[in-house]
Amino acid sequence: MAEIIRSPKTYDVCIIGSGAGGGTAAKILTEGGLSVVMLEAGPPVNPATDFKEHVWPYQLPHRGAGVGGKASENFSEFLAPNGSWDIEGEPYTVAAGSRFRWFRSRVVGGRTNHWGRIALRFAPVDFRARSTDGMGDDWPITYDDLAPYYDKVESYIGVFGTKENVPSAPDGIFLPPPKPRCTETIVKKACDKLKVTCIPSRLAIITQPHNGRPACHYCGQCGRGCISASNFSSSQVMIPAADKTGRLTLITGAMAREIVLGKDGKAEAVSYIDKATRTEKRIHARAFVVAASACESARLLLNSKSTSFPDGLANSSGVVGRYLTDSVGSSGFGQFPQLAKVPAHNHDGVGGMHMYMPWWKFDRKNEFLRGYHIEFGGGRELPGVGDFDGVCEYYEGYGANLKQKCRELYGTFIGFAGRGEMIPNPNSYCEIDPSAVDEWGIPVLRFHWQWSDNEVKMARDMQQTFRMIVEAGGGTYYDRTSPDGPNPYGIEDGGVIIHELGVVRMGNSPKTSALNGYCQAHDVKNIFVNDAASFVSNPDKNPTLTIMAVSWRASEYLLDEAKKGNL
Numbered sequence: 001m002a003e004i005i006r007s008p009k010t011y012d013v014c015i016i017g018s019g020a021g022g023g024t025a026a027k028i029l030t031e032g033g034l035s036v037v038m039l040e041a042g043p044p045v046n047p048a049t050d051f052k053e054h055v056w057p058y059q060l061p062h063r064g065a066g067v068g069g070k071a072s073e074n075f076s077e078f079l080a081p082n083g084s085w086d087i088e089g090e091p092y093t094v095a096a097g098s099r100f101r102w103f104r105s106r107v108v109g110g111r112t113n114h115w116g117r118i119a120l121r122f123a124p125v126d127f128r129a130r131s132t133d134g135m136g137d138d139w140p141i142t143y144d145d146l147a148p149y150y151d152k153v154e155s156y157i158g159v160f161g162t163k164e165n166v167p168s169a170p171d172g173i174f175l176p177p178p179k180p181r182c183t184e185t186i187v188k189k190a191c192d193k194l195k196v197t198c199i200p201s202r203l204a205i206i207t208q209p210h211n212g213r214p215a216c217h218y219c220g221q222c223g224r225g226c227i228s229a230s231n232f233s234s235s236q237v238m239i240p241a242a243d244k245t246g247r248l249t250l251i252t253g254a255m256a257r258e259i260v261l262g263k264d265g266k267a268e269a270v271s272y273i274d275k276a277t278r279t280e281k282r283i284h285a286r287a288f289v290v291a292a293s294a295c296e297s298a299r300l301l302l303n304s305k306s307t308s309f310p311d312g313l314a315n316s317s318g319v320v321g322r323y324l325t326d327s328v329g330s331s332g333f334g335q336f337p338q339l340a341k342v343p344a345h346n347h348d349g350v351g352g353m354h355m356y357m358p359w360w361k362f363d364r365k366n367e368f369l370r371g372y373h374i375e376f377g378g379g380r381e382l383p384g385v386g387d388f389d390g391v392c393e394y395y396e397g398y399g400a401n402l403k404q405k406c407r408e409l410y411g412t413f414i415g416f417a418g419r420g421e422m423i424p425n426p427n428s429y430c431e432i433d434p435s436a437v438d439e440w441g442i443p444v445l446r447f448h449w450q451w452s453d454n455e456v457k458m459a460r461d462m463q464q465t466f467r468m469i470v471e472a473g474g475g476t477y478y479d480r481t482s483p484d485g486p487n488p489y490g491i492e493d494g495g496v497i498i499h500e501l502g503v504v505r506m507g508n509s510p511k512t513s514a515l516n517g518y519c520q521a522h523d524v525k526n527i528f529v530n531d532a533a534s535f536v537s538n539p540d541k542n543p544t545l546t547i548m549a550v551s552w553r554a555s556e557y558l559l560d561e562a563k564k565g566n567l
């Protein structure tokens, strides 16, 4: 067997992964005085050279369309670097009969370099869903337990929004929101007619200078990465704070393979592949925070087998890999002829929606349990590569005629996307594939996926609502969905909404959960899982603000336990 190179130092804490969960833990633990080593599988990121915020299509090979025009499959070549549906050398597999996709980032900051910055609090009822309708499970913590940490996260990172008192969408500590644009005003008016709640959105973008970061300059290109750090990424906001303490050692290109147990039953080290030298190295620490993104965290635990834990570390309950969920997603778009007549005007704004529809039917009996919110966008945004592909699908012609049609239609479309709650089911989970390994020899995940009737009914309701809103706004709804086939009513495949979570869930009982309410493993007290793997349910809100709140709370607890000598 090849020699394993061991670190001479034992750190207080080793964090695996530098995204939303890991970055938050690094800030809290280092500021609390602990020595922290962070293992990150990807390279460092340099916003000045790596982010394409102000790059024009003509500055990129293929004008940004990618080889074979395929760049749009990964949200285009403009996206912040090292995030993709497929990573060369690091496959995953999908069981026969299942449809699942997994977007991963390998870079300091993880997917917080790429995310849409939609930052929504879960509501009190989201933590108590089983008590409300008998499905799924309740969390071991309540909204009140997490509320102070939502406050801390929002105050630190900066989130814009307005206080609205909507029960399904708790208010937070907000910076002023940007003004609605023309398209948003049309949709708001249509929603008012239909009594659909439509309010300013809540995004982790700063509209005023905040904690040393300059305000957004409304270039509308958040997904490309923000050079001025006016939107939130862990790489630009959490990691620099941890670094400033002088107590963070960040090791990039370090792919954790296994957590190693000591003779005392506690974790004592992480074995990782140093990608640059292709050697195996080992880091020693007194406590471990696993935050590699939900499914990668489950994979690491499942691959850490020992005589005490033959089914994977901290998995005496057998729940690791189970209870996998993603948001229910279905989308559509409308064309609004009145927008063609609007004189040219400044449509600049943040790189996302200025308004959205929180779940508004929470006080009535619906055809399905739980709820969804609606995101929307469109209008005269800076045209991107491939923006006019749709015109060519619907209108015949070429040359000057087609160009004229593109000019007429430019800015007249508004797209709608529903994001709803999936209830965990026994047929949706991940496990270690018995035969496939990645290029580092690490066994990979195999995904199993099935939507239930509840989610399909929700997707149908989304389609009906989009149509109603578009028609109430004077537009024409383009329905490309069908009630049949693998994606009824346009329900996206599992994983496509990139809110996959729940695979190392928390709970009160060690028999039915892997972690306690502080993300601490029931079985091994010095292991914490500080990402969305710990979530018990997947409400209609995008998960990242909650990942940070949960990680902040768990890190303060870890800090306290470390100071008491309990780890």
Ligand SMILES: Cc1cc2nc3c(=O)[nH]c(=O)nc-3n(C[C@H](O)[C@H](O)[C@H](O)COP(=O)(O)OP(=O)(O)OC[C@H]3O[C@@H](n4cnc5c(N)ncnc54)[C@H](O)[C@@H]3O)c2cc1C
Residues within 6 Å of the ligand: 016, 017, 018, 019, 020, 021, 022, 039, 040, 041, 042, 075, 083, 103, 104, 105, 106, 107, 108, 109, 110, 111, 112, 114, 115, 116, 117, 118, 119, 120, 254, 255, 256, 257, 291, 292, 293, 294, 296, 300, 498, 499, 531, 532, 542, 543, 544, 545, 547
């Ligand atoms: C295009 C896009 C849009 C999105 N929009 C939104 C949105 O608007 N709102 C929202 O709430 N969420 C959104 N998300 C989801 C959001 O990005 C994630 O929920 C969030 O980043 C998860 O944080 P994390 O810390 O769990 O994992 P990540 O941010 O994925 O970070 C995990 C890190 O761990 C590293 N890692 C993985 N395995 C290992 C290993 N074995 N060893 C060492 N390091 C490892 C990875 O390289 C990565 O850097 C979006 C995601 C994408 C891609």
Ligand code: SF4
Residues within 6 Å of the ligand: 053, 205, 206, 215, 216, 217, 218, 219, 220, 221, 222, 223, 225, 226, 227, 228, 229, 230, 231, 349, 350, 351
């Ligand atoms: S819209 Fe604002 S936050 Fe987004 S990339 Fe541009 S300046 Fe940064």
